[in-house]
Amino acid sequence: MDSIAVIRNFMVENGLCYLLVNSTNEFLVEYNTLEENSRYKLTGFSGSTGEALVTPDKIYLFVDGRYHIQADNEVDHEKVTVVKLQTGQKYLDELVNLIPENENLGIFAKKNSQKKYEILSKKRQIKLLKFDPIDSKNIPNYEDKNVKIDIKYTGLSVDEKISKISSKLSENEAFYVTDLDEVSYLFNMRNFSQKFSAKIRAKALIFKDKFELFTQGNLSKLEQILKEINKKVYVDKNSINAYDFELLKNKACEIKENPIAEMKAQKNDAELSHLIDAFNRTDKAVSATRDYIYENDNLSEYDIAKYLEDQFKAQGAIGLSFNSIVAKDKNSALAHYSKSSKDEIVKDGSLVLIDCGGYFEGGLATDITRVFVKGEPSNLHKKIYTTVLKAFLNAYNYAKIHLKRPLIGYDVAKSAHEFFDSQDVDGFVFNHGLGHGIGINVHEYPPNLSIGELAKVEIKNGMCFSIEPGLYREGYFGVRLENSCYFKDNDIHSFVHMNYEKKLIDFEMLTEQEKLWLENFEVK
Structure with missing residues (x-):
């Protein structure tokens, strides 16, 4: 069964007329492999960014100006309609306009940020879905290829970086780091085993007096820890997926300005x-x-x-x-x-x-x-x-x-x-x-x-x-x-x-x- 048929069957089973299909994975990366890119499997478009909306009778692909011509060249126009976003035009606005007000939209909880979920929830009824039926089942474990970067290139040790965050926390607070760039930066680690990427696949929890790094080998433990943690947990809604945010429930507290993003951006x-x-x-x-x-x-x-x-x-x-x-x-x-x-x-x-x-x-x-x-x-x-x-x-x-x-x-x-x-x-x-x-x-x-x-x-x-x-x-x-x-x-x-x-x-x-x-x- 091809990806379109799988998606349409999934929509029927879940009572959905509209479904958002993403290009990213649970880490919300920009440059995803094609093997993990559901939007590519659905539309045939191989560009790094661009999302697809499946409606009762059409599939819409939203692409910005970098990809107008490429999308036209790659998709089957009998199956996919290319929506060419102009400079300053927001794809979420265009997407919402295609969905009647009384209809719900399904989105995959692990592939959409909490921020995006909240934006969409203000405009339409959203149904969070636990799994993507055309997602890759066998993702390689890259953990053994993680490498440490020498301090002569980073300028700061791991302890120095983390102390800048932990020193601002109380005993009853934690910081949940979900952005792969930020995790790689904080822990002075890289992984070059995937093409066009240097990021390690990991998430981290920082506390007042300790930290925990969850790489691919122990990521499975994280779900239970997030459910049971008894602290106020600071998160960046732009980088935490809606699934993880739901696990934290009322323990999650949004940060207005991400201190790690600022540290990482201002190179020493x-x-x-x-x-x-x-x-x-x-x-x-x-x-x-x-x-x-x-x-x-x-x-x-x-x-x-x-x-x-x-x-x-x-x-x-x-x-x-x-x-x-x-x-x-x-x-x-x-x-x-x-x-x-x-x-x-x-x-x-x-x-x-x-x-x-x-x-x-x-x-x-x-x-x-x-x-x-x-x-x-x-x-x-x-x-x-x-x-x-x-x-x-x-x-x-x-x-x-x-x-x-x-x-x-x-x-x-x-x-x-x-x-x-x-x-x-x-x-x-x-x-x-x-x-x-x-x-x-x-x-x-x-x-x-x-x-x-x-x-x-x-x-x-x-x-x-x-x-x-x-x-x-x-x-x-x-x-x-x-x-x-x-x-x-x-x-x-x-x-x-x-x-x-x-x-x-x-x-x-x-x-x-x-x-x-x-x-x-x-x-x-």
Whole structure:
């Protein structure tokens, strides 16, 4: 029986007309394996994010601007309707609009955060479901691959980190840590056995005078402990799933600001030093790949992606921080194109976009995007590339132009959108956020640079983030230029120092200030 039939039978058995099917697992991870991704099994869409709503007669797939084209290419449109969310549009609002007020919506308790459950409960009748019928039954145990990260990379010991939390607790209080990034950070541990991930699969309880770490081997004990615990338990409703929250019942107490998320986001000098070194090696891997493209003919996207991965390994990378994007010509218009093809051959005049990153011994992700052209670029290549470069230079120097503090990610992103709106871009569009936080996961929060509510927070000292403006046009090509940066000493600094492609820059389009910014960047 296929996944659609299994889901529809499950809905009948549970008296449901509407069901939300997720891409994540019980740890609410962003980058889930396809084996554990029920939304992929249901729709065939392999993107990292995007949820599906099953109705009595349709399946709706909600995707943001990064995945509009990819979703269209991957789903069976006779079975799945793609809902293309626009910038600033919230998928939960669109989902609720498809459900009549008197109908209930089923959601899987282990695959939805308590925060999402509460938001939906205010709008429709929600039925919490204990299990997902198309979930993976045999999840590998990765516990024996957990590794400790040396303090020279972390800057703080496990005891030092945990004491910052436990010192604020009374004897009658505990902190339940459910976010995998936060657990990995607190315990200075990583696990590289899963592709594109460095996180350990674990949860933790922190008390006034002790802590307990629950890895895959003893996670089964946690359910009973949560039921029986006789303390006020602080939780982050954004990262605890609704199932665990229900186990705690009235013992759970929401924290308004997560202290671990703030600690993790504000990198110390040891972490920044490691990232500077890791990005230097990332630059070298991408530079070598650029030369490989320019010096060899008839390379496929697959050839380039394989060579790129080999260059990361040569630089000492333990693994890639996400599935590298190597996209030529019209494929580069897919912001998260991820299936580098053996049939897509780079010819003279081909544009190639590379978005990649790696994990090195310190266990923090790198992320960079560059665009190259084999041979001579077209005038349109140069116009779009230069427009994106201008957007990057203005965003990167935003803190110098605007001295008002605090620095807010929303404001930086808004200025980039306003810049693109003022340009003649020949039908190309900027349809994603300006940037994301970077840490153990290649996407970390805080900070965030977008025009959404999440970005209305301060970018604080030591926070690391990408600046990645882009322009895309389906059937043509896409250009995205991404530098990962950090905020320190009241200014934005770049981890990435790989130069831009001179032959793709129309210098007549640059202002004198932009030329100076570009010169200063390349001198560094």
